[in-house]
Amino acid sequence: MSEGNLRVCMAGLELRNPVMPASGCFGFGKEYAKYYPLDQLGAVVVKATTLKPRFGNATPRVTEVRSGMLNAIGLANPGMDQVLNHDLPWLAKHDVPIIVNVAGQTEDEYCQVVAGISDSGLAQAIELNVSCPNVKCGGISFGVDPQVLSNLVEKVKRVSTLPVFVKLSPNVTSIRDMAVAAEQGGADGISLINTLIGMKIDLTTRRPVLANKIGGLSGPGIKPVAIRMVYEVAQAVTIPIIGMGGIYTGEDGIEFIMAGATAVMVGTANFTDPYACPTIIKEMSQFMEDNGIANLNDIRGCAYA
Amino acid sequence: MSEGNLRVCMAGLELRNPVMPASGCFGFGKEYAKYYPLDQLGAVVVKATTLKPRFGNATPRVTEVRSGMLNAIGLANPGMDQVLNHDLPWLAKHDVPIIVNVAGQTEDEYCQVVAGISDSGLAQAIELNVSCPNVKCGGISFGVDPQVLSNLVEKVKRVSTLPVFVKLSPNVTSIRDMAVAAEQGGADGISLINTLIGMKIDLTTRRPVLANKIGGLSGPGIKPVAIRMVYEVAQAVTIPIIGMGGIYTGEDGIEFIMAGATAVMVGTANFTDPYACPTIIKEMSQFMEDNGIANLNDIRGCAYA
Amino acid sequence: MIVRVDKIMHVSPDIWELSFVGSFPYEQVNAGQFVNIRIGTGYDHILRRPISIAAVDQENKRLTLVFRVVGDGTKWLSGRRVGDDLDILGPLGTGFPIVQGKSILIVGGGIGIPPLYQLASELNEKSNNIQMVLGFRHQADCFWLDRFNQLGEVTITTEDGSLGQAGYVTDTLGKMKATGKVWQYLYSCGPMAMLRAIREQFRGTSTQGYVSLEEKMACGVGACYGCVCSSENQQSAKRICIDGPVFPWQEVAL
Amino acid sequence: MIVRVDKIMHVSPDIWELSFVGSFPYEQVNAGQFVNIRIGTGYDHILRRPISIAAVDQENKRLTLVFRVVGDGTKWLSGRRVGDDLDILGPLGTGFPIVQGKSILIVGGGIGIPPLYQLASELNEKSNNIQMVLGFRHQADCFWLDRFNQLGEVTITTEDGSLGQAGYVTDTLGKMKATGKVWQYLYSCGPMAMLRAIREQFRGTSTQGYVSLEEKMACGVGACYGCVCSSENQQSAKRICIDGPVFPWQEVAL
Ligand SMILES: Cc1cc2nc3c(=O)[nH]c(=O)nc-3n(C[C@H](O)[C@H](O)[C@H](O)COP(=O)(O)OP(=O)(O)OC[C@H]3O[C@@H](n4cnc5c(N)ncnc54)[C@H](O)[C@@H]3O)c2cc1C
Ligand SMILES: Cc1cc2nc3c(=O)[nH]c(=O)nc-3n(C[C@H](O)[C@H](O)[C@H](O)COP(=O)(O)OP(=O)(O)OC[C@H]3O[C@@H](n4cnc5c(N)ncnc54)[C@H](O)[C@@H]3O)c2cc1C
Ligand SMILES: Cc1cc2nc3c(=O)[nH]c(=O)nc-3n(C[C@H](O)[C@H](O)[C@H](O)COP(=O)(O)O)c2cc1C
Ligand SMILES: Cc1cc2nc3c(=O)[nH]c(=O)nc-3n(C[C@H](O)[C@H](O)[C@H](O)COP(=O)(O)O)c2cc1C
Numbered sequence A, B: 001m002s003e004g005n006l007r008v009c010m011a012g013l014e015l016r017n018p019v020m021p022a023s024g025c026f027g028f029g030k031e032y033a034k035y036y037p038l039d040q041l042g043a044v045v046v047k048a049t050t051l052k053p054r055f056g057n058a059t060p061r062v063t064e065v066r067s068g069m070l071n072a073i074g075l076a077n078p079g080m081d082q083v084l085n086h087d088l089p090w091l092a093k094h095d096v097p098i099i100v101n102v103a104g105q106t107e108d109e110y111c112q113v114v115a116g117i118s119d120s121g122l123a124q125a126i127e128l129n130v131s132c133p134n135v136k137c138g139g140i141s142f143g144v145d146p147q148v149l150s151n152l153v154e155k156v157k158r159v160s161t162l163p164v165f166v167k168l169s170p171n172v173t174s175i176r177d178m179a180v181a182a183e184q185g186g187a188d189g190i191s192l193i194n195t196l197i198g199m200k201i202d203l204t205t206r207r208p209v210l211a212n213k214i215g216g217l218s219g220p221g222i223k224p225v226a227i228r229m230v231y232e233v234a235q236a237v238t239i240p241i242i243g244m245g246g247i248y249t250g251e252d253g254i255e256f257i258m259a260g261a262t263a264v265m266v267g268t269a270n271f272t273d274p275y276a277c278p279t280i281i282k283e284m285s286q287f288m289e290d291n292g293i294a295n296l297n298d299i300r301g302c303a304y305a
Numbered sequence C, D: 001m002i003v004r005v006d007k008i009m010h011v012s013p014d015i016w017e018l019s020f021v022g023s024f025p026y027e028q029v030n031a032g033q034f035v036n037i038r039i040g041t042g043y044d045h046i047l048r049r050p051i052s053i054a055a056v057d058q059e060n061k062r063l064t065l066v067f068r069v070v071g072d073g074t075k076w077l078s079g080r081r082v083g084d085d086l087d088i089l090g091p092l093g094t095g096f097p098i099v100q101g102k103s104i105l106i107v108g109g110g111i112g113i114p115p116l117y118q119l120a121s122e123l124n125e126k127s128n129n130i131q132m133v134l135g136f137r138h139q140a141d142c143f144w145l146d147r148f149n150q151l152g153e154v155t156i157t158t159e160d161g162s163l164g165q166a167g168y169v170t171d172t173l174g175k176m177k178a179t180g181k182v183w184q185y186l187y188s189c190g191p192m193a194m195l196r197a198i199r200e201q202f203r204g205t206s207t208q209g210y211v212s213l214e215e216k217m218a219c220g221v222g223a224c225y226g227c228v229c230s231s232e233n234q235q236s237a238k239r240i241c242i243d244g245p246v247f248p249w250q251e252v253a254l
């Protein structure tokens, strides 16, 4: 691959391209390494990691909806120790930056995990998940109150030597206020969007399909909301934005860049097609070539610039 | 038609079925009257009406997205006088209840229009649009602040002899708070959801497709968000709920009833198929028959009950 | 209504001709009207695509469209095969008024040209004297020239001069006007910039003009207020899908 | 990978048999594994549907699935025609361990039965002594009985007694056990309630059991944690798509 036109630098990270799998949609990388070499990716973003192992919610945890899916995984993960001792060491053998998505229920928990990851030297960046809609008190309050968020980011930044991206929930009245709060707290970047809160009811059982009742809506259907939020936030903050939500093609990726994103994440599309990320990388590079664009900086935010 | 199993009574209105076109997606009824007799509908809901005529936003105002569309009509309408003198008298000749969607920029404007409609005797209910995302100061602040909303509803109720439904915006952190505020203000019912705020960028022009830049996302893709909000609100208020968002089939309609809605509105589906409403009515009735359900009350809210 | 594709073929590298048969009120068609076509069957494309009626064959109950592939919808349409079903609504909108025994100028640009064929056919039957100026980008983009030639005097323009007169239709119109020629009616369909320029050229003349406009549509039947244009004189909006797409040129802001 | 539909037919009113050919690692298939199938091409159905491998024909490089139409995805699948492309991933998951020269009981229920055919074929080749109990609702639901009959001793049960023994498979198992018969291995696939009941029946016996589980899946490859079940002994989650779908029955909470 020679997608030189896709190189980006963001919060001190040098990425060969701006495309990375979204947290929770790529496990800890191992599963998709069977399909293609992970070093093709801009970075690998791993599943939300918490201090202690979490089983997550009862099943069913996933269901399809028109042009999307609902999930209520509930931050299932093997816990920080296992991640540090097994998953990250395996991933770190690949020539690709690692971003660890971190979740917690208290400021203290967040800080402990961030410190652990940061100190391990196994990752290149932290993504602070303050937006999981599927866990009671699972960080969601951090994701809806600007002051609470700003405080959390400040504390986390103190214990981290790695750049910290704050991943925002779209389920708020003002995404701009949340992004500004994260920036004020010292965030190195903003990731958005996490899932919209949704529900599906099974007409046969007459109950919500998901055991958790509500779940996070992701996939092609949410892209317009995501593009709007990136566009809005890009004009309100100066730190880089990682955009996501329904990216399925290279053109989708380019649309996020034009809205103001520096990099993009691909979530649900991996499930539809395990080769989604490499395909999107190729298509983005092709778009650049076809349109005589040498560098993503030349089109970043052009929709509002 | 003999869809007796679909009869509903809501806020004093007797409806032969719970299916009505959503405001803004059915003009003032005339256009679809060419396709079928309007008296098949549960009610007819007309375009947002304002005190003065409004041209609305610049074009393009509509565009398709995956599993949905964006609109930024901007409350285009001929103004209250024209609506009262021409549109409603024509509609009133049909044997079908009329609900007038009302928008304004100030409490006073809302009250004047509501009073005008109410006094005319030409309509059976008011739907207060406090959620149009496409107009600067066009009611959106009424739709995001519970106290402001509650005050507005109170004032409007004072000048209305008709039942008042309050149509909520989904673009808020807590839909429950907004619904409770509307109920406390004296609303006779809640309509939800209006459109999610979205954007699409044209990769050729590198600018937002819509002249207004942002627009309202509607259609199949938003259904899970709408179902979740109806489910949440139904448990928080005692007044009836009119549910909408992506209804395309009778089963979609039933899903909203199971989530807790008393009636449903069909918006975007009319554009895909002008016969959407009568088809959905037939399919809902068929579902009832197939499943031996005599009355919608027997399944209303069964997903949480 | 569901109709059946009867013919589908390229008429230029990215322009297709599609005909359908089946129950449709062919006899109600006025030149300038359009049909609104459902794309696919699922939820990927929920808005219909408006395409002008290029020709209607009353005898064989057959309707023909000509369209350019510009995106997903028209690409899908170009993938239909003879025998496939098509879900269409129409005829929609208000077409061109058909006058009798007049001197007429028809001006078309690019993919605005197809409805002018049906228009010329109808005007031709009413003993009008028809002159046509049809503008394309290149020779390769041209279509239906033989058909148009049977209905009156046709002048072709191409931007690169690869066929007919070089330049825009307005260049040719300027030359024609300079000969002192006068037309009672002018009918036009094409890019907004062309329509605007033509109206300027004829401002102050006695020619009565009609223009066919385009705008992105959602409903196509007048219900959503998506496709408006503003009227020249009043503040009120005109809906292109129902009040138009054809308007007397003094009535709309171009 | 893209394969080509080679055969598609009803085997009961709502159950279909579909075979495909084309490049696929047929030789890697273990009984009990599944393929994950893309439904349509647009965005209406973005999650693949897991279907067990019912039979693999190594010689003719051909793979067969048997599925029940229960919703949009399986309905779409049943609409495929010979020659159509199919986008599949597989073989996925961990299948049944294949033992040699043992006494074996295979118990299947409903749409859990298809993978047991491939299992019985593989076990049959390894000189095992195979006894099978296959449960259906009605006679009309039965499929592939002739095929199964070639691989061992088959007892059919139907809930309404329309074929074979009346009642559930567990009723029949109870009777068989009462004769003092002992099996070294038990393999089972079917509804959770059936698996649970069978494990209860055999608790405390020396029979080593394997069960194949089902759960709604998103990725099918172990990446999303959507399809977990909890293990009996530890707190950690097992992913049905990759750690399973087949598990030793003592390892999972049923
Ligand atoms: C009354 C009317 C008559 C028309 N007649 C014809 C015709 O006879 N032949 C023909 O080829 N085209 C005609 N068009 C244009 C045609 O409708 C669009 O090209 C088509 O809808 C594009 O759909 P798409 O999915 O292929 O492209 P999209 O992906 O939707 O868009 C691709 C490009 O087409 C433009 N476009 C999309 N929708 C419209 C629209 N409604 N009007 C104008 N531009 C649009 C977009 O701005 C974009 O640049 C007509 C349009 C109208 C309003
Ligand atoms: C490992 C595995 C192997 C399977 N093998 C077979 C097989 O060989 N033959 C067969 O007919 N079916 C099999 N299934 C079940 C099959 O995957 C589902 O029936 C199918 O996904 C339903 O898709 P749908 O779109 O038709 O229905 P949907 O509309 O998605 O759902 C309809 C019904 O099917 C259920 N369902 C949906 N997805 C699943 C799922 N992943 N697992 C279980 N139930 C589901 C839903 O709860 C619902 O009741 C298997 C499932 C798994 C997990
Ligand atoms: C199954 C699943 C699990 C997810 N888990 C996480 C997670 O652990 N942490 C997180 O920040 N986001 C998580 N997400 C959200 C995604 O990272 C992403 O923000 C969202 O899905 C939108 O992108 P998409 O439309 O491309 O999927 C998850 C999404 C899905 C579908
Ligand atoms: C073109 C268009 C115009 C709309 N105009 C209005 C309006 O005037 N007043 C209003 O309350 N809602 C308006 N809406 C929102 C719809 O009434 C409805 O709440 C929304 O579209 C969700 O339903 P749907 O997915 O079935 O379209 C409009 C929606 C569309 C698509």
Ligand code: FES
Binding pocket: C216, C217, C218, C219, C220, C221, C222, C223, C224, C225, C226, C227, C228, C239, C240, C241, C242
């Ligand atoms: S497209 Fe809806 S009014 Fe014209």
Ligand code: FES
Binding pocket: D216, D217, D218, D219, D220, D221, D222, D223, D224, D225, D226, D227, D228, D239, D240, D241, D242
């Ligand atoms: S379906 Fe994703 S982990 Fe099993």
